Amino acid sequence: MSAVTGVQGTVAALRREVCALHEQLTRYQLVVWTAGNVSARVPGHDLLVIKPSGVSYDDLTPENMVVCDLDGKVVDGRHAPSSDTEAQAYVYREMPEVGGVVHTHSTYATAWASRGEAVPCVLTMGADEFGGEIPVGPFAMIGDDSIGRGIVETLRASRSPAVLMQNHGVFTVGPTARAAVKAAVMCEDVARTVHIARQLGEPIPIAQAHVDSLHHRYQNVYGQQKDRR
């Protein structure tokens, strides 16, 4: 418990925020049963706040969120943390700019992942949010650093805040947990629309210069008012 001394106010606020953000996962039908989760870094501390394992979304409360260190060990909480904690802790260790991580098996994105295919950038929304295609990471088994390493290496080679882990599902990151949730929502929306587009033909490509320009404007010009749309 001593590990959270001095950051109790911050941790309490993050417990509330992480808990509440799960409502966006169910609202947009990105998850079923208990299969998806949100986490947040405790800024300035080697700690994260994450969903407890196997607890239904209806039963989540700020109190049952779990605080772990960045090796995934529980520091504060009555429940076991999500089984994805090791992978997410790895991301926080390796990517200091990341303040939030989300994991889902959202349907359309996971379908692309199961074929090992990146989602091409054929929508202005894709250019805005992902700056190009949504990339695919390697097949990785749970139980060591394989998933975390696959996420980090794939994200570093891309402008996208989302990665499709092969045969598995989606991981997204952001400067905050809320931004990571937005990326998860947008990832499924883009994956679904491009899937449906391709069912009846080929989408028209967007020139790389336009992709770059859209991404730059969305990420920079709107910098002080992110999320603008």
Added chain:
Amino acid sequence: MSAVTGVQGTVAALRREVCALHEQLTRYQLVVWTAGNVSARVPGHDLLVIKPSGVSYDDLTPENMVVCDLDGKVVDGRHAPSSDTEAQAYVYREMPEVGGVVHTHSTYATAWASRGEAVPCVLTMGADEFGGEIPVGPFAMIGDDSIGRGIVETLRASRSPAVLMQNHGVFTVGPTARAAVKAAVMCEDVARTVHIARQLGEPIPIAQAHVDSLHHRYQNVYGQQKDRR
């Protein structure tokens, strides 16, 4: 603030109406996160009322709607207006008969848009509402009048109140904001049904004379009781 003097009652009513109409966008799942918006012209004034930028649908109130002039400059409001304001202001400037505009990235309509394909008129509902196919407008970058001009030129060449902007999404218009929202709902419904029809074969065409007759009846015979169905 002086710009809304004398129309304060009208503006207040439009703030309430525009705010409430966003519920139809979420109800019919035409939008995710903050990616879609409704606006209304203030009748008899060079003003429009539009959604604030980057505010979640759950957090919309009449008070946080934004009043702009028809160059897209804020006249009254604490928030920045939707990033689509310039495009919608252009439509109001050029099409005096338009009283409401809606923008979405609804899934099926945007899928047709990403292939640059118009939705063919193979449903009586399509003939009633759109008077023919739902047309595609050009690819246009945000930041100048390109999107607005693309919308207006495409709508002028068609009987449809909806246009699919290539690789982007949907814009609809109507004599009122409510009518534009109805067009957005119907556009997605028709785009989805025709998509699904074409997945397993070719829909049967409707003869042009029948399309004309259905559209004429729906738009005129039912004139004094529009929306009848």
Added chain:
Amino acid sequence: MSAVTGVQGTVAALRREVCALHEQLTRYQLVVWTAGNVSARVPGHDLLVIKPSGVSYDDLTPENMVVCDLDGKVVDGRHAPSSDTEAQAYVYREMPEVGGVVHTHSTYATAWASRGEAVPCVLTMGADEFGGEIPVGPFAMIGDDSIGRGIVETLRASRSPAVLMQNHGVFTVGPTARAAVKAAVMCEDVARTVHIARQLGEPIPIAQAHVDSLHHRYQNVYGQQKDRR
């Protein structure tokens, strides 16, 4: 008003029932905006109760339902009746066993209708409910008896309580309005499942003798406790 004298209690109950049944159309997403409706015959009288035209599902009340005679003329009600009233009145005139009619443009069923293809009977649920394929009726223009005649002729040639009107949508019938609503729900469910089945191959046919046996059992053995499942 005199036309409903003597059946006021029955009419009042049917207003409540017809109003409430529209909630099933929205719940199962068979309709958008105002595009679908339920009606019920007033037993023993040449009258029907139907949804008013152009009124949103959220705004329906028992009081704004409309009572018409079987020529579709309003007998009691402040609103214009659904524009489908003539077609439904025709069905009540010609099919005395019908106590309820429902009209929707539900997505998958309408997709089959737009190709003019019957939904094949490859599910036990289809055999139970429809006794074979869900048949397609002719293309028919609104404004005379064409739609009503198309519905009746198609239903008479089939065991199905549902007909897909070409390029248009679905009409279902039943001994009660509730039964017609059930048929509309089941029609979309079967149309959707068979569509999805056929996207990746050919469903296995069910032998005609099994279809007959399933239908007979569902309709007869369970006769005194219809709806059993």
Added chain:
Amino acid sequence: MSAVTGVQGTVAALRREVCALHEQLTRYQLVVWTAGNVSARVPGHDLLVIKPSGVSYDDLTPENMVVCDLDGKVVDGRHAPSSDTEAQAYVYREMPEVGGVVHTHSTYATAWASRGEAVPCVLTMGADEFGGEIPVGPFAMIGDDSIGRGIVETLRASRSPAVLMQNHGVFTVGPTARAAVKAAVMCEDVARTVHIARQLGEPIPIAQAHVDSLHHRYQNVYGQQKDRR
């Protein structure tokens, strides 16, 4: 009534649990109208608790659940039990390890069933939950032990708790009713994701050794905290 004497507390708790679990079937849209049900074994007794036949999900209460013996005969209850009771009673008779059974016609799983195709194991979620493909059972007519026997024989030849009965729908089992409901939710999710994956190409297979390892870990390592995710 005497048959439930001595287990009245257990039966009352199971009535509440079975009733409440139906909310998960509607929440995840696995059922329409009244077409799906949950049952639970009364531990240590030759009794089961099951949904009444033909009662809407909105109208379910603990009191209207039906208690039957393992021949499907009603022991306690005012309503007729689900028409699937005989099949489920057969499963309880033959598989003593089963504490709950669920039946649905969920869309994607039933689509695979109508083609007689097993859902291949190309997702880590499929390996975790089903330990391989989701198998197909035989076409079987209602009215004798055919359905029950088909379920049991198929499940015995597989690690999966779910079976797709050809041209019919899904049956799932679990040590508890809640576990069977989880299997039904996961079955549809996996069936849908793999369907969508295959629409645009071939999913990448997961090596059998990895499937075995994922399944073993999920079922055993997490044994004391099942449902962990």
